[in-house]
Amino acid sequence: MIAGLSPVPIWELRDLESPRVWTVDGYLNDLPSLTPVRGTIQAEHRGNVLAVHGSLQTIVTLICDRCLNQFNQQLISTTEELIWLGEEFNDHEQLQASDGSEQMTGLLERLDPQGPFDPQQWAFEHLNLQLPAVNRCGNECPGPPGLSTSASEESLDCGSDPRWDVLKQLQMSDPEQPDPEQP
Numbered sequence: 001m002i003a004g005l006s007p008v009p010i011w012e013l014r015d016l017e018s019p020r021v022w023t024v025d026g027y028l029n030d031l032p033s034l035t036p037v038r039g040t041i042q043a044e045h046r047g048n049v050l051a052v053h054g055s056l057q058t059i060v061t062l063i064c065d066r067c068l069n070q071f072n073q074q075l076i077s078t079t080e081e082l083i084w085l086g087e088e089f090n091d092h093e094q095l096q097a098s099d100g101s102e103q104m105t106g107l108l109e110r111l112d113p114q115g116p117f118d119p120q121q122w123a124f125e126h127l128n129l130q131l132p133a134v135n136r137c138g139n140e141c142p143g144p145p146g147l148s149t150s151a152s153e154e155s156l157d158c159g160s161d162p163r164w165d166v167l168k169q170l171q172m173s174d175p176e177q178p179d180p181e182q183p
């Protein structure tokens with residue numbers, strides 16, 4: 001829970017003369033991070049839409065999918081989003097009449113105009129989107145655990161040694177060759 005980021009009724013934003021700005025500095029409950037989430041979130045009521053702009057960053061600790069070691073990853077989210085305010089999501093006439101509709105691309109989020117806007121939830125969702133689909137610790141990744149460094153180096157050498165290529169070709173050209181391991 002980040003102090004000062006409590007949900008605010010959307011109708012309250014409507015009466016403001018300038019966008020509401022939140023300064024973010026703290027930890028999100030649902031996104032454990034190494035450093036506090038820092039940045040700003042800005043919300044402006046434009047009639048049928050709520051224009052939200054956020055610039056957030058933090059550092060999270062992830063586990064590499066390959067070597068299972070922990071590594072730190074910086075997450076940076078710079079997002080401008082228009083949130084549709086209304087009951088009907090697909091009311092295109094209203095959508096086109098609303099200010100800023102030309103910026104709308106793709107799917108829109110929708111919020112109940114009588115309901116709240118939760119800047120903390122918004123921050124969580126947008127930082128969460130920045131999490132990589134595949135976790136890789138980097139170019140220095142030692143590879144899967146259990147495979148020692150020398151073993152992985154050997155297998156790399158095999159690939160480049162022409163003598164092994166000859167052996168592979170022999171095995172492939174003679175499928176009837178009995179496997180000495182088999183009884």
Ligand SMILES: [Zn+2]
Nearest residue numbers: 064067137141
């Ligand atoms: Zn790794």
